[in-house]
Structure formats: C-alpha cells, structure tokens
Amino acid sequence: MTTPYDIVIIGGGNAALCAAITAAEAGSRVLILEAAPKAYRGGNSRHTRNFRCMHSAPLGPLIESYSEEEYFGDLMKVTDGKTHEGLARLAIRTSEECLPWMQEHGVRFQSALSGTLSLGRTNAFFLGGGKGLVNAYYRTAEKLGVKVIYDASVTHLEVEDGKVVFLDYSHQGRSHRLSPAAIIVAAGGFQADTDWLARAWGPAAKNFLIRGTPYNRGVVLADLIDQGVEQVGDPTQCHAVAIDGRAPKFDGGIVTRLDCVPFSIVVNKDAQRFYDEGEDVWPKRYAIWGRLVAGQPDQVGYVIIDAKSLNLFMPSVFPPIKADTLEELAKKMGLPAAELRKTVDTFNASCGDTNGFHPTELDGVTTTGLIPPKTNWARPITEAPFYGYSLRTGVTFTYLGLKVDENAQCSIGNRPISNLWAAGETMAGSILGQGYLAGFGMTIGTVFGRIAGKEAAEYAN
C-alpha cells in the first residue's frame, strides 16, 4: 500500500511537533496522528511551563550562564547517578541551540516572572505556557505543509525483519492502515492507563490522579515492547507528586499543586503524622510526597495549617477547608476529631523556640522528641481559624520507554530498526533512570524530536 506521506509521526505534543517541523523543513511530506481531539491536542506538553537550557552567556530570557557541567551535575543529583551520560550530555549540549530554534518557530518566552520559582537562570518560561508553545508549533507545522489528523489513535505497528512495514490507526470509528517510509513515535508514557499502573504498582494506583493528558495510554509502547523492540526503564516507576485531593482525575495540570506542606503537619486518614514535613524546601520535596501519600491508607493525606501560615505559599486553585476549631475542621475533612486533637497537641508540645522562623530558607526551627520529627519551620498550630487541604498522589509521567541511541533510533535484538525513531517522554527512560529535573522533559523532547525528524527525513528522502 502506498501512502502520500514519507513520515508518519505518532503523537501531537512537543516532541512530535519538533520532529514534524524539522522533517518538513528537510523536504519530507509529514503526517501527524494525534489521538486527542483538537481541543486537547498537545499531550502533557500543553501543561508545561518551562524548558531547561544550557547557555554560556545570557541567552533570550536567560540570565548569566549555565554550563554543561553544572547542568549535568544537577541532573546526577536528582537521579542519584542513574543517568545515561552520553545521551544526557547530548541533550544538554544541544539545548543551547534549541532556544533560538524555538523562537524562530514561533515560541515566545516570558521576560521576568513574579512566581516563586527562582529558576530565571536555568529555565526559560514559555509565554502562555505549554499550550502557547504547542499552538505556535502547530501553526508553523501547518504552514510547512504538515498534515494533522486529530482523534487518530495508533493501535499497531507491524515490525518485520527490523523494519516497520505498516501501522494501523483508528479514526471516527474506522480503522486505517498506512505504510510510510519512516515512523517517529512521540506518544508519551502510559500513565493514563490506570489498569497498567495498577499492574505495576498494585491496586493503590487506581486512586492516583493523572496530572496530564488522558490520551497517553502507552498503546504504541506496549505494542512495540510486545514485538520485542528494546525497552528501557523500570516499569514500576513513575514520577508522582502530592497534589490537591480535589483535583480532577485527568488534566488538572499545574494549578492543583499545593505548596503548603512545609508550614503544616500532614496526617493520614487516622489523623497520624507519617513523615518530616520540614525536611527540605518544597521544590526539592514535592516529588517524594507523591510516594509518601501513596503509601498511606486510601492513598490520601491531610494538610493542617493555622491562620499564621495561610499567606506563606502560592495560592492554589481550590480554597482550603476552614474551621474555627480543630474539631470542626476534623469533622469537615472526615478525620477522627479526638485523634487529630491529640496529634496536634503532641506536635505543639514538641515545638521549641520559633523566633528563628524563616519561610524561604531552612531555618532549623525543629521539634524535639517527636517521631517523626519536623526539622524545619516547626511552629505550633494554634491560631484560629484552622485550614485543611486533602492530598493525593498525582502522576506526572512513567519511566518505562523505548530504548534509543544518539540518533533517536529504536532497535530490536540489538540491531537498529531501519525506519523507526522515538522522541520525548516515550524514550526519556533512555536518559533518566529515576528522579526528574524541572524543565528537562521539554529539553529531551525538543532535542530528540529534532534529531528524530532529521534522521527520519534523511532516510525517507
């Protein structure tokens, strides 16, 4: 069967679009198959806000410099060394030329931010966020003649003798088959398939919320792995953070985050504390709280603060539950009131001198004799009104992915598949074994999307 397209790209997020634009500029006829309807196009990329970028001198919105060594060092810290050095350095080094490329292709950056994250040197923030970026790329791609089909979910790639011979996708209830010269997979992880998550994690995963798109269900990933295409990454691992328990099941995105844990005590549904809330500043801790909450009964936690802490953190999208007494708060939140009272009293009694309290740095204001301790920002919870938020585990992405080489090419039985490339979240496990560095997801997608687009175009033309 012949296809009017040289290259079919599976997915419609950042990695897919960078690949599509690059391939189209190299003269290929490109088709994007995006599983989501147009209103939800752009996968998790539509929820992003920034891109981490190496630079030797001020670049676009980025100030000062951020060297390859420093960037790589930051990455090694968060992944505990579980990083593929060659691919990571490739991503880091190439990120510098990506920023001007992004601008040339329509992406606009914020100049200065009032937000709390102090990432002005390392991360470039998109004006309008990831959806603004995705919109700009779709405009650019369409101008280059790239065709996009929405509501087009790829169901199968037939791998035969080290080559993909055709792919199937469903669109408007009908199945279609295409045999393009080259294929690029940029379909994200599998976190939206909670059954799969539950198989990997146990039944607790059914209670997880998915922070991003419901369309990243890992269909293509599973299909390729089943056929023996090389995989990488721990299937039981996902990046999960603690978010507001009232967030929607899917697509809650950035606004569901809660930054108040360091100024609170967090209890489980039995009103018992379970971890040091003040271990470190929140940007360094929010990712472990996803797991901590996942380990509690019903996978839920409850944050309790009092009036003096209310204005210390970024406002969140849902208002806190408010009550004049702890008992009333317990009742409103469905917690055992007497137990909550006891936990708070015990905590309060173990707080010491709070004069050194400093909300934005590790202040050493700690509890004594309490298990688990609270090692910073430990101030007694005494001032009415009291406020509470529920916490749930919010999954950002999964680590299991397709293994690629420095050309973003997939392989089978240690031999490259001649016409299959992968980019973005779906191959990020090739670089990151665990952990995550803010803004690196978009770096991987942009760098490897462009590599995949270039390689596929060279092959197809």
Place this chain on the structure above:
Amino acid sequence: MQIDLIQEARRQAEVCNACRYCEGYCSVFPALHANRAFSDGDITQLANLCHNCRGCYYACQYTAPHEFDLNLPAALADVRHDSWEVYAYPSQIARQFQKNGMAIAAATITGFALLFAAAKWLGQGHGIGFYAVISHNMMVAIFAPAFLFPLFSIGISLRRYWTATEGQKIKVKHIAQAFSAAANMRNLSGGHGNGCNFEDKDRFSQARRVAHQLVLYGFLLCFASTSSGTILHYLFDMQAPYSLLSLPKLLGVPGGIMLTIGTIWMVLLKFQADPNLGAMAAWGGEVAFIALLGFVAFSGLALYALGSTAVMPTILALHLGAVLSFFLLMPYTKMAHGFYRLAALVRDAQRTSG
C-alpha cells in the same frame, strides 16, 4: 454590579492566580498576581485593564471542554461592560444604548431628523457655505450642550469608578505612565511584540492594534480639526469654509480618512473574531457604535468633497446629526471605554509605582 458576573470572573482569576502561565501577556496578570483574594473593586479594575486581546484564552490549557472552563477574556468583558453601565450617569440611559445597536441607530436617525428640522425651520443663516444652511449661532446652541453634557456625565462615571476601585490621590507620574501605555497601546503588543489573537484564532497579528490606532489618531485629528476651526472662528474671526491648506482641513482630511478606514477595518475584524470571547450581549451595540463613528468620519469627508454642490445641505444635516448623536451617546456607548481604560491605567500605575 451584577454579582454573578463578578463572581464568575473571580472564580477564573483564582485559577489564573494558581497558574500564572499568562503573566507576560498584558498588565492584567501582574495586577492579578499581586492579590490573594479579589474584592469586587479588584475585579472591576482587572476587567478595565483587559483589552480583550484573547492571548490568554488561546494559550489556556483549561478552556472548555475542560471542567475549569476558563474564558478570561469573556468573563472580564462581561464585568467591564457591566461596570460601564452601572457607573454611567444616568445609568438608565446606558442600559438603553450600551448593548443595543438598534437603539444607537434610532438615536442617530433622531439626530438626523433634528438637524434637518433645524436646517429647515430654524436659524436659516445669512452666512456663506455651511452657515447658509444652519446659522453659526444655531450650531453653537445645539452643540455646546451636546459636547459639555457628556463630559460632565463621564466625569461623574470616573469618580464612581475611582471610588469602587479604591483609587488614591493621582500624581503626575501616574498619568504620564498611563498615557505612555495608551499612546502606543503597549498592552496590545501581546507582551512579545506580535500583537493579539483576535481575528484568526491563535494566530498573533497586529491588525487590531493598527486598526485601533487608525481610529484613535484619526479621531484625535478630527477633533483637533474641529477645535482649530473653533479657534479660527472666535480668535481670528476666520469663518468656514476653509481652504484646503488651512489648519482644519490639514488635520481633518487625513483624520477623516484614517477614521473611516480604521472603523471599517475594526468592524471587519469584529465579524471575523469569535464572539464567545467577548461580551456577547454587547456585540451589536459595539458594532453599531463603530458604524456611527465611521459614518461621522465619512460624512465629514463627503462634506469636504461636495461642500460646494447642491447636495451639501443634505450631507451637512446627516453629518451634524451623526456628530450630535455621537457626542450625546458618548457616555453610554463603547466610546466610554477610552476614559475607563485611561482610569484603569492610572490606577494600575498607582499599584506599580506607589
């Protein structure tokens, strides 16, 4: 104020405050992020800082069908129009015209009729040119109050706005900052210099900015032309009609051309744009107002061109009738937005520079 409109805008502002992705688009977001909770006055001020460029709609990951259902441009437009209605003096009149294109048309036709009547029965002048149709004194008798009353009315409105948004004592630097923002429509640049998303979904373009500048500067030139005519008349005893190289015509002809082109362009853009991202209920009123403004300009130009022909008296009555309704309706139509916008910019300058 309509509580439900304010409440909806507040709900959306709270989502934006937790998100902050749109910070760089315009001055609404920095002002929004400066608060944790929003009083009715805060929401009114934010609404009047917004100029409906729609950048924050197309970039928003929470627009319908998402359950957060963000449409900040529309929510703010609804509050904005409501505030103009409520603060207008007398506000009953605003209710008639703000959203109602038919009412504006009817008022305009009444204006025509009045001027025809004036020309036919009253004050037939002994002067030359236009004053042969309507005497100068007659014109003054009609237009002086028609010009002064709207200014008085808008003054009251702005006072009401200032109280509602808890404005402070105004300093020169506030005004300077506001005028510089308005003069180059800094906020219409979209924060990145590529303009706004108005007529073609998420594509950025300068069309609306340029069209609006044509209207604004065209209007100011026409206004200057009329003023210079008045000065010539009273101070130098030089009476209309003026020659092509006179000040009124040097200002008025380019002004009229800019205003005519600008208004036609604005209406075309409005027809292309998605009405769901603006104040739906006010759409008709806005288009009718732009049409009226365009007609003022066009009939003025026609008067220059055909001033010495037999159709002149008819055109003069049409032109002056349109001018009359334009001025009288000023506090109750889209024209009021210019005053509120300046007030909002001054108010915002107080926030940023203290």
